[in-house]
Amino acid sequence: MTNIAIETKGLKKAFKATSVLKGVDLEVRRGEIFALLGSNGAGKTTVVNILSTLLKPDSGTASVCGFDTQRQPERVREQISLTGQFAAVDGMLTGHENLMLMAELRSVSNPTQIANRLLNQFGLSDAGNKRADTYSGGMTRRLDIAMSLVGTPAVIFLDEPTTGLDPEGRLEVWKTIQKLAQGGTTILLTTQQLEEAEQLANRIAILHDGRIIASGTLNELKQLFPPAKLEYIEKQVTLEEIFLAIVGNKTAEVAR
Amino acid sequence: MNVLRDTVILFKRSMRHIQHSPDTIITVAIIPIMIMLLLVYVYGGAIKTSTGTDNYVNYMLPGILLMSIASGVAYTAYRIFLDMQKGIIARLHSMPVSRSAVLWGHVMTSLVSNAISLMIIFLVALVMGFRSSAELTAWLAAAGILMLFTLALTWLAVIPGLTAKSIEGASGFSYPLIFLPFISSAFVPTATMPALVRAFAENQPVTAIVNSLRALLGGQAVGSDIWTALAWCIGVTIFAYFFAMRAYKRV
Ligand SMILES: Nc1ncnc2c1ncn2[C@@H]1O[C@H](COP(=O)(O)OP(=O)(O)O)[C@@H](O)[C@H]1O
Ligand SMILES: [Mg+2]
Numbered sequence: 001m002t003n004i005a006i007e008t009k010g011l012k013k014a015f016k017a018t019s020v021l022k023g024v025d026l027e028v029r030r031g032e033i034f035a036l037l038g039s040n041g042a043g044k045t046t047v048v049n050i051l052s053t054l055l056k057p058d059s060g061t062a063s064v065c066g067f068d069t070q071r072q073p074e075r076v077r078e079q080i081s082l083t084g085q086f087a088a089v090d091g092m093l094t095g096h097e098n099l100m101l102m103a104e105l106r107s108v109s110n111p112t113q114i115a116n117r118l119l120n121q122f123g124l125s126d127a128g129n130k131r132a133d134t135y136s137g138g139m140t141r142r143l144d145i146a147m148s149l150v151g152t153p154a155v156i157f158l159d160e161p162t163t164g165l166d167p168e169g170r171l172e173v174w175k176t177i178q179k180l181a182q183g184g185t186t187i188l189l190t191t192q193q194l195e196e197a198e199q200l201a202n203r204i205a206i207l208h209d210g211r212i213i214a215s216g217t218l219n220e221l222k223q224l225f226p227p228a229k230l231e232y233i234e235k236q237v238t239l240e241e242i243f244l245a246i247v248g249n250k251t252a253e254v255a256r
Numbered sequence: 257m258n259v260l261r262d263t264v265i266l267f268k269r270s271m272r273h274i275q276h277s278p279d280t281i282i283t284v285a286i287i288p289i290m291i292m293l294l295l296v297y298v299y300g301g302a303i304k305t306s307t308g309t310d311n312y313v314n315y316m317l318p319g320i321l322l323m324s325i326a327s328g329v330a331y332t333a334y335r336i337f338l339d340m341q342k343g344i345i346a347r348l349h350s351m352p353v354s355r356s357a358v359l360w361g362h363v364m365t366s367l368v369s370n371a372i373s374l375m376i377i378f379l380v381a382l383v384m385g386f387r388s389s390a391e392l393t394a395w396l397a398a399a400g401i402l403m404l405f406t407l408a409l410t411w412l413a414v415i416p417g418l419t420a421k422s423i424e425g426a427s428g429f430s431y432p433l434i435f436l437p438f439i440s441s442a443f444v445p446t447a448t449m450p451a452l453v454r455a456f457a458e459n460q461p462v463t464a465i466v467n468s469l470r471a472l473l474g475g476q477a478v479g480s481d482i483w484t485a486l487a488w489c490i491g492v493t494i495f496a497y498f499f500a501m502r503a504y505k506r507v
Pocket of ligand 2: 044045046085159160
């Protein structure tokens with residue numbers, strides 16, 4: 001078995017005339033938290049949707065746990081779990097019923113036990129028998145993530161898990177994700193915030209203008225950054241500054 | 257992957273929606289019941305003379321039942337629309353769940369919840385004086401036609417459910433269907449209508465279906481109407497299923 005959980009090669013995707021992905025190469029190792037960083041509209045959701053078999057790329061390949069997303073979508077679906085950009089919980093059902101639904105669909109052997117354990121783990125025990133449309137944003141997102149854990153998938157996609165949450169809800173979700181990582185699950189998360197990637201991820205890739213313009217650990221990314229500048233702004237480096245620096249470097253190289 | 261198993265799980269899920277808010281079934285039944293009360297107790301005297309029937313409740317019940325189904329399937333469009341909007345369909349598609357089960361779960365829910373609404377209307381009609389001398393086989397045939405009609409309109413409802421841009425757009429398709437019984441043989445004989453309207457009334461599906469149901473429940477011979485009725489129901493089902501699947505492929 002290889003150490004690679006997710007791999008894309010030359011992924012291209014256009015919507016009508018707009019070319020969104022122009023050749024995306026990614027490699028995510030088993031058990032790591034990998035952050036795909038990019039500004040709004042960069043194509044993060046498009047990458048996640050291709051990896052979770054919801055969308056077909058125009059060209060290039062994507063595979064999850066060695067299964068090709070286009071040729072073996074059923075096998076891929078058995079490995080993954082998607083927590084989309086907008087929480088996909090059934091508001092008419094209670095938190096417990098939502099989890100039971102996932103458990104039944106994934107044919108886990110002890111659905112009630114799993115549902116109760118997850119409610120507990122995500123601090124939703126008291127709200128378990130309330131309808132999900134009465135939950136706060138943070139609670140909804142936690143239920144959403146809990147639903148993704150039913151059946152212990154090998155790979156989890158979290159598409160902007162904290163966008164739209166207040167600071168408190170954001171911290172709750174961060175804690176949740178950190179705990180997940182300890183369980184050995186591979187996580188690909190997308191975010192617009194460098195801070196979030198920094199808090200959670202082992203490795204980071206920056207998606208910009210349809211390509212991965214940089215990837216590596218946070219320290220490796222910082223190396224790409226002019227040292228003088230780094231001292232000056234210390235840890236307050238924003239995504240914008242990093243990629244502006246990288247894009248700037250590239251233009252400089254070309255000029256030379 | 258198991259279509260049947262997944263369909264049952266998803267059927268139970270949307271039936272639980274109805275359990276949590278049973279008003280959806282009541283809402284579906286209430287308008288047809290009001291119209292039934294209006295037609296029988298307000299206009300009944302005048303209509304009775306023109307229909308020449310001694311039991312007007314018997315006469316109009318089939319049309320009322322079809323009206324209830326036409327408004328009931330709007331909920332199927334509504335539920336599918338919400339599932340699309342909330343990303344629940346995307347979530348299911350990223351899971352090892354049969355794709356067609358996602359739709360069939362909603363279709364089954366429609367069949368069952370509409371049947372419950374019909375039963376409520378039927379009980380009210382009994383209180384209002386509906387009587388039938390039909391045999392069991394005729395009853396079963398009538399139930400079968402109602403089910404086929406529900407199936408046809410449900411698949412029709414799937415299309416706006418998958419493609420609509422707004423809630424109003426998703427359920428709006430049902431308004432003309434709800435009014436179809438008024439321009440048919442459902443409440444008054446077509447013979448009194450102006451020529452053009454009459455031509456429409458006599459050739460639209462509701463008339464053939466209503467005539468068949470009326471004959472079956474009245475313990476009379478059904479004649480050729482039943483074949484026309486079946487052809488309409490099956491034809492619309494196939495047509496709607498085809499376009500629903502085409503829309504579903506684009507999701
Ligand atoms: N189904 C679609 N049809 C047309 N354009 C789309 C579609 N999905 C995404 N886009 C466009 O593709 C670009 C990337 O979108 P997305 O992957 O959602 O970016 P991100 O998740 O990084 O914000 C955006 O400009 C968006 O408008
Ligand atoms: Mg996105």
